Structure formats: C-alpha cells, structure tokens
Amino acid sequence: MSSLELRGITVRYGRFTAVENVDLLVPEGTVTGLVGGSGSGKSTLGKAVVGLAPITAGQVLVDGGDLGRRRGRGPVQLVFQNPYASLDPRMTVGAAVAEALPRTGRAARSTEVARYLELVGIDPSRAVLTPDALSGGQRQRVALARALAARPGVLIADEITSALDVSVQGAVLNLLRELQRELGFAMLFISHNLAVVRYLSDQVAVMDEGRLVECGPTDRVLRQPEHATTRTLLACVPTISPAEEAS
Numbered sequence: 639m640s641s642l643e644l645r646g647i648t649v650r651y652g653r654f655t656a657v658e659n660v661d662l663l664v665p666e667g668t669v670t671g672l673v674g675g676s677g678s679g680k681s682t683l684g685k686a687v688v689g690l691a692p693i694t695a696g697q698v699l700v701d702g703g704d705l706g707r708r709r710g711r712g713p714v715q716l717v718f719q720n721p722y723a724s725l726d727p728r729m730t731v732g733a734a735v736a737e738a739l740p741r742t743g744r745a746a747r748s749t750e751v752a753r754y755l756e757l758v759g760i761d762p763s764r765a766v767l768t769p770d771a772l773s774g775g776q777r778q779r780v781a782l783a784r785a786l787a788a789r790p791g792v793l794i795a796d797e798i799t800s801a802l803d804v805s806v807q808g809a810v811l812n813l814l815r816e817l818q819r820e821l822g823f824a825m826l827f828i829s830h831n832l833a834v835v836r837y838l839s840d841q842v843a844v845m846d847e848g849r850l851v852e853c854g855p856t857d858r859v860l861r862q863p864e865h866a867t868t869r870t871l872l873a874c875v876p877t878i879s880p881a882e883e884a885s
C-alpha cells in the first residue's frame with residue numbers, strides 16, 4: 639500500500655502555466671477523483687507525476703519519499719485514455735505485460751503474464767496476439783494488466799474509459815474498482831464524468847485553470863460544493879446535482 643503526495647506542483651510550457659502550485663494527498667488504498675473542465679490541467683498533473691510533463695516547481699512523494707529519478711518506473715503507473723498510447727502495436731500482448739514485470743525467471747514470467755491477463759478478464763491464450771487483434775475494451779484491459787504487472791503502489795487512470803464504447807465502459811470501470819479494492823493501490827482517477835467519479839472515488843479534487851480549487855470527501859464535494867467551478871461541473875450532470883438530491 640502506498641500514498642501519493644503532491645507538494646506545490648507547477649508545470650509551465652514556456653510562459654504558459656498549465657498547473658500551478660498544486661498540493662494533493664491521495665492516502666494509501668484510496669481513490670481520488672480529479673475533475674475539471676477541458677484544459678484545466680488534469681492530464682498535465684497526471685503526466686507530471688510520472689515524469690511525462692516537466693515539473694517547474696514542487697515535489698512528488700510516494701510513501702513520504704521523493705519519487706525523484708524513480709519517476710516513470712514501478713511505484714507509479716499511468717494508464718491513458720487511448721490504449722494505443724500505452725501499447726506498442728508491434729509487441730504481442732504477452733510481451734507487453736512481461737516487459738512491465740519485475741525481473742524474474744522465464745517460467746515464472748509466463749505464469750505471471752497469464753495471472754495478470756486473467757486478472758483483467760483476458761484469456762491468457764490471447765497473449766500471442768498483437769493489440770490490433772483486440773477490441774478497444776480488451777486493449778484497455780491489457781493496458782491495465784501491463785500497468786498492474788509493474789506492481790505499482792499508485793495508479794493514475796487518465797480518462798481510461800472515454801475512448802470506449804458506452805457498452806464496455808461500465809465493465810472496465812467495474813473491473814478497475816474491483817482491482818483497486820483487491821490490490822489496494824492508491825489511485826488518481828482523472829475524468830470529466832462526475833457520475834463515474836462518484837462511483838469510484840473516496841475524495842474528489844477539482845481543478846480550474848491549472849489550480850486545485852476544491853478537494854474533499856466525495857459526498858461533501860458533490861452535495862455541498864464550495865467552489866463555483868464544482869457547481870458548474872455538477873450542473874452539467876443533472877442526475878447528481880445538489881438541488882435534485884435535496885428534493
């Protein structure tokens with residue numbers, strides 16, 4: 639079990655500040671939903687944690703220790719919206735998962751690959767296929783298996799169901815929730831869909847123009863939003879607007 643702590647994270651692209659002075663704690667074994675309008679800096683923050691966006695100032699701590707040069711390796715894994723971004727089209731599904739495993743012998747490796755594929759509901763016999771032979775939902779499951787094979791303490795899921803057909807979105811989200819509870823990793827779950835965030839998250843953090851404007855327990859933030867941005871986001875989801883819940 640691991641915790642993720644961001645202290646004063648700032649990301650600048652030239653003179654543009656995409657993320658400004660963000661402090662956030664994702665306690666071990668819990669899920670934080672990160673929401674905000676388009677361009678508010680959610681993805682940039684997630685990328686910064688794994689070293690894919692340049693941190694101008696601030697610190698990323700895992701279990702209280704500076705992630706430093708370990709960024710992008712084992713302890714924190716990121717799964718993107720588009721599984722094509724996380725899977726090499728020339729690599730078989732099995733090789734993609736095997737590559738993420740900590741070093742083990744050959745026999746243990748194939749057992750482990752099969753275990754992680756089974757964990758995400760993919761028949762291990764499909765390990766010999768390349769990603770183009772899979773559906774979008776199956777590809778995203780493989781991307782998840784690959785991320786989990788690295789045995790991360792923290793998983794960052796960036797809009798992981800947005801590119802999927804609505805009919806398979808629910809299955810992938812249910813799987814993610816089950817895996818998080820079973821394996822106990824901390825998760826930063828980035829989404830513009832508040833209904834989904836509510837389903838998965840213990841706390842919700844809200845971003846606006848690069849800043850974290852509100853953060854608190856899911857129920858409190860969604861029932862009694864303190865910031866105008868949160869209220870605007872909620873207004874776009876009529877079924878869980880505070881007014882409707884109160885009535």
Ligand SMILES: Nc1ncnc2c1ncn2[C@@H]1O[C@H](COP(=O)(O)OP(=O)(O)OP(=O)(O)O)[C@@H](O)[C@H]1O
Pocket residue numbers: 651654656674675676677678679680681682683830
């Ligand atoms: N590599 C980059 N170079 C310059 N600007 C960038 C870069 N990446 C992101 N930005 C800018 O940073 C801002 C935040 O982008 P980001 O993708 O983090 O937003 P987001 O909240 O994830 O949005 P969405 O929900 O639409 O994906 C945007 O204005 C974007 O144009």
